[in-house]
Each structure stands twice: as structure tokens, then as C-alpha cells.
Amino acid sequence: MNSANEIWLSITPVLQEKFTDIAFKTWFGELEPLDFQLDKLVLSGPSDFKAKMINERFRPDIMQILKDLFAADIDVTVLGPEEAGAYRSAPGTEPAANQNILMGSEEYTFDRFIVGSSNRFAYNAALAVAEDPGKSYNPLFLYGESGLGKTHLLYSIYHTIKEHHPDYQIIYIKGDEFTNELSEAIRLRKTDAFRQKYRDKDLLLVDDIHFIAGKEQTQEEFFNTFNNLYEAGRQIVLTSDRPPSDMLRLEDRLRTRFEWGLMADIQPPDYETRCAIIKNKSILLGLNLPLDIIEYIAQNITANVRQLEGTIKKLMAYRDLMGNEINDENASRAIRELIRTKDEFVPSPDVIVEETAKFYDLDPKTIMGQSRKADIVLARQVSMYIIRSITNLSLPEVGKFFGQHHTTVMHSVEKIEKTLGSNGELKEVIRDIKANVNDRF
Template sequence: MNSASDVWNKVLKILGSELTTTAITTWFDDCKAVEITDNRLVIYTPSNFKKDVIEGRFLGSLKNALREIFSGDFDVLVLGEGEFDSFKPKGASGHDPAEEEYTFERFVVGNSNKFAHAAAKAVAEGQIKNFNPLFIYGDSGLGKTHLLHAIRHAVSEKHPEYNIVYVKGDDFTNELIHAIQVGKNVEFREKYRVADLFLMDDIQFIAGKIQTQEEFFHTFNTLYEANRQIVFTSDRPPNEMMRLEDRLKTRFESGLLADIQPPDYETRMAIIKNKAQQLGLFLPDDVSNYIAENMTSNVRQIEGAVKKVMAYRDLMNDSITVSSVSKAIKDMFKEKTEFTPTSDLIIDETAKYYSLTSDDLKGQRRTRNTALARQISMYLIRKLTNLSLKDIGDLYEGRDHTTVLSSIRRIESELKSSAPFNQTIKDITANINSRS
């Protein structure tokens, strides 16, 4: 297929037979081709003055040139100053190709995800009042993103005119930081507040980020009050997101909470068969059973196992038996059990939780929060790695092993007496594990 810039070069060549070189240089030199679809060419010029001239004087010539190239009628859309960033290409969805496969049809329903699936379907079918916002939560790899995209597909099929906004929690934060840096807060707000359907994946990443939560809160309220459907996914329920502001927690809880649990045996078997079928792979029952019995907690991992079996068959020219499959996927069991976070990761995640830096924790700062975060990170390093007390002390500018020990003891005693503190430690541990 022709790329937009190939087509644009051809168009300019054709225009050359009609216009002077000076005219072409003056009006089209800084034009960029943005997109070509089967009936439209989109170009961009950074000057609104040039945009007006192109639209007023040259649109006919541009369309004629396109007709000459494609023997068909094309529209031409000219984007001007500031319109490039907000332009949404028609030809590409802007989503990962895998996400295009995340439909309701491809989602295997079982006891563990039945409720979340039904809620997602209800939302996609527009039963808006009862389920706003829908908050889907569960461990990693259990199908939350899949359901979010399934809603997106179903709604965009039914309402092609809807402005559907899909964003990941950390992208929202990064975009906001960038918008603040370049002074584009207004554009940022507009982008999200005009959504007909707002889907946010992995919302846990906005927890603990004060400015992001503030901005998000206003976006949420605007959409909610305008009766726009909102759906979130998260790896934990709102009440376990310690660093999420209470006003957000309560609003999330006022909608519908739906959890996804790890699939039971029957569902795992159904998923394995389904995935194998999609890949055109035949799996004998005992092989499916072997995978289902050994991969119990994560659908992403099950999917990976099925793909790996296929690769193994193709590359090793091996038949698919329980013994060949066990060889093919044995390293996947290892990966799962052998994740040991590094001390740097632990310090980094603990620091982030308290909006501090790793250097704050390792150094000599003595504020209350820093001291607490430092002790927690020492405790977690001791718990999650094999480092000795002395090794741990060395990470903190050579602190003595007795200092490390007394920090750990302090945390252990706090854990015994305070439930919220237990939750904090759980939260930080979950953040660390989610980086595996």
C-alpha cells in the first residue's frame, strides 16, 4: 500500500505541471502528509494562514491529482496549527494489534470472571445508570484489559460517532506532566473531558500522585455529571489503594465493583482449547490437561504456554506430547517462582510510595516520612531478598547492621499493632511484585 508521504510526493509532482515552482514552495513546502485512507488524504501545515489559502485555492487541484493517481474521488483534509496533536487517524486505531482481538467473542467466561464479564457487557449495551463507574479489579493477567477493549469494540460498533477515550493510568500521568511543562493544561483537559466513553486501564498507577489525582478527579466529575460511561481497571479494589484520596475511593465505590479471580480448572481448559484453536494448533486432551494443571494463576501465562508449545513444535519438529510440552514450558514455571526483586527496586518502590526518591532513603534525611520509608525498605529487602543485615546496611551509606536490625524490629512491631500499616506494606509489596 502507498504510504501517505508517497502519495503526497506524487500529488506534488502532478501539481508541478499546473503551478509554478514558487507557488509550490510557498504554499506546500512545510506541508506534511498525515494519513491516506481509501477515500481521504490528510495533510498538515503549521500555519493557519497557509491552511486557509490551500483550502481556498488549491483543494480542487489536490483532488484532481488524487483522482489521477487512484482513478477515484478523494477528500482532502487540511490540519492547521495545533490540530496535528489532537488528530485521530481513521486508518489506524492507535491500539496495539493484539488489543484489536480483545473482543467479547474471544473472552472465555467461567465462574471466576462471570460477574465482571456480565457487568462489562451491560455497560457496552448502554445500561448506563446502574453501572457508573464500572470498576474491574483483579490480579495481573486475568483479562481486565481484555474486557476494557471488548467494551470499546462493542460500543464503537454500535456508536461509531462516539468519542471513546482509552488511556492507561501511567500514560495519563505522563501526559499530564508533559502538558504542565509545555503549558497545555487546557488542551489536556479538553481531550479527556469530551469523552462519550472513558476507559482507564491500570488506574492504580495514579494512586499517590497528588496532582494527577486532582486533575483526574475533575475529569471524572465532569464526565460523571454528564452521564458519560466510565470504566476502570485496577490490580486491587479501591479500598486497598492506600494512597488514593478518599473522595476518589468513595466515588469509585459508588458505582459497580467487579472482581476477576484466577480461573478454575474448567475455565483454564476452555481457555487453552480456545487459544490453541485460534492458533490452528491441535492439542491432545492430556496435553491441555497438563498445562491446565500446572499454570493455575494467570491467563497471560496460559496463553504464553500455548504459543510456546506451538513454537517448540515448529522449531524442534517435535510432536506434541506431555513430555515434549513439559520440556517446552518448564522454564515458565521457573520464571514464576524465581522472581526475586532487587534491593534497588524495593528501595525505589518504597520511595515512590511516599513521593520520595531512592537517594532520600539511602541518604541521611531525617524527616518522619523518610525515616519510616527507609525502615520499611530495609524490612522488605530483608524479607524479599537473601541479603544479610550487613549487606543491607551497606546499601544505606554503610549503616551499621544493628541499625538495620532495629529498623526491621520497629516495622515488625508496628505490623503487629496496626491494620492500616499492614495494608501499606501489602500495597508496597504489590507494587514491587507488579514490576516482575
């Protein structure tokens, strides 16, 4: 029982079987796992009313299911939205990301990281930090394009330090999650608890730190958190898809601090490393690939590790689900399908609006509305520009989607295009939003 998420995933099918579809959707469908500590499972409900009713009517059922599954007496508490927000911000409560990292990340360790010329420096730096946290290379800043192994190294640091220092208080979080937690703490007037939560830890791991760039309040809070931990000799590890010098919307004082320690970039793997990755991953999956197939994949997939793993999993599916032999023809087919699927992916305008709203910390409905507030108008114009640039929708179709005349869309797109010519920060914003949209695929 490593995490609240794992426990909740275990009992959900039993609840679905025990209750009717309507009852399950009404009472349990919107519950979210918050925390698991010793013998207590904490869940978050969509409203105070439902939280109260579940505690009164269904708590014994949930506890009995837990006892049947895990042979242990586990208490259950369902919190309403405000209580859940306060709980997340409470001192000593690890963020949900800390639980999520334990689920499905056990394979991401140093001994399973394939080292080559493209990543050796970053690997050695991460290993040094894990073996002696807070003493060497603080902060450690890992950067490189998506799918090259930054998160693998971050998880490896986490697991190694947890193994050797089980008493260490560690926080792992993503840049956008830090922003969201801060917004929630401000809304609930719990900023003091939020600060204490982050500033009394032994190790801070932040994935995708570039997400805080351009967010003034988040940068202010992270600046103070960074200083507090650094001055106390606590280890900080950050990852990003670019070096600090390329984060145009990052405050100079943060950029300077990110460069204080050691920066290590990860490049796409070379041919020999790709072969080693394919061989290692196939063995882990129980797939004994012939050397010629390994070499064929390595020659044709060169961008990142994620695509290599995707090809291997596709081959395994051919074998297990269709009974196909693993040969050059099927390897070629798997590669073609992987590349074609990625190239043919066209996101819906809803996804683009959602990611734009998330980036600007707005409600998607606000962007779709008629507000003339400057920040909302900009987000709406950016959404229109991205929709026009990466979908096949015409101006009238985009206008219909937003409930606007097509000339409004045209002027919005033209304004963004004109601004991009002289505004590097806006270029970075649009690049980030497009990357987030692609990550949804």
C-alpha cells in the same frame, strides 16, 4: 499505521542500517514516539539541542524513509522535553496509552473472551456498557487478581465502542500514568489543558485505578474529573486488583463514587473454563493440542489465564525451536519451568528502589541519597524492608548498597516491621510495591 509507536518501530531498523552505530545512538537512540495524526508524526527528543539538530539535519531522511515504507508523504517534527510535555497535555491530544492500546490489543475482543462461571457476570456487564455507553452501569468497576482478564474486557469495550461510535473521544490510561501526566502538567503549569483533555471525552477507561490511592493531589484531580464526566452522562470504566472497600488509602469520597454504579469481580477460572481457554489460545497460535494435553495443563495450572497462555507458548517454542513432540512429558516440563522460574525469581535491589521511587513519585537517586526529609526517609526505609524481605541480601550487603552502616538498615527494617503491626495503609503500600516488582518479571 495505527499508532506512532508502530510507525517508529517500522522505521527504526532502517535508520540503524542507514547510519553508523554511533550516529544512530547519538541522534535517534533516545527519540520517543509521541503522536501520529493524519499525515504528521510527532517525536520527543531528550533535549532542545538534539531536537533542533534532528529537525534541521535529519528530518528529510526520516521523511524519505516514511515515504518508502508507507507510500505517503508524512511530515515529521521532533519536540524538546518542555514542548513534548505541553503537547501531551494539550487539548485533543490522546495520551500515549491510547496509541499503545491499538498496538497488539486487536485480539482482545469480546468474541475472544472465554466466558465461564468465574467471569460471566463481569463479561455481561462489560458487554452492556460497550453496547450502550453512559446509560447502564456507570461507573463500571471490574476487579480481580492479576491475569484474570480485566484488561481484556477493558480493551474489548474500547474496540467495540470505537467500531460502533468512531466519532467518540476515548481515553484509556493506567492509574500510574494519570499520576505522571498530572505531575508533568503541574510542573509545566498546564493543569488547565490537562483538565480539559480529560473532561471533554465520551469514555474514560482507567486500568489499575488502585495506583492513585494515597496520592492526595492525584485523587483530588481524579475526583473532579470523575464528577465532570459522570454529570455529563459519559461512561467511566475502572479496573483494580481489589474492590474499593479494600483500598485503605483511597479517599472516602472516591470510594463512594466507585461504588455508585456496578462492581463486578473476576475469579480464577474453573476447570472447564481453563480447558476452553487453552483450546482457544492454542488454535489462535496454530497449535493443535490433543485433548489429554489440554486437560493435563488445565489440571496443573489453576492460578490465572496468563500462566495458561505462558505454558502454551512454551510448548510452541519446544516444537518450533527444538523440534520436540508435544506430549505429556513436555507439557509437564513446560509447567515445571514456568512455576520454577517464577518461584526462583529474585529481583535486584535496583528494581525494588526504582519501583518504590515510582510509587512515592521520587527520583531513585533521592532514595539512595542522604536526605532526611520525612517522605524520602520513609521511602528509603520501605525499600530496605522490601529488599530484606524478598531477597537474600544480608544487612551488611543492603547497607553497602545504600552506602549506609548495617545497623542503619537494621533499625529501618525494625521500624517498618513495628509500624506494620498497626498501620493497614503501610501494609497496602508494601503489597503494591511488591506487586509492581513482580510485574517487572
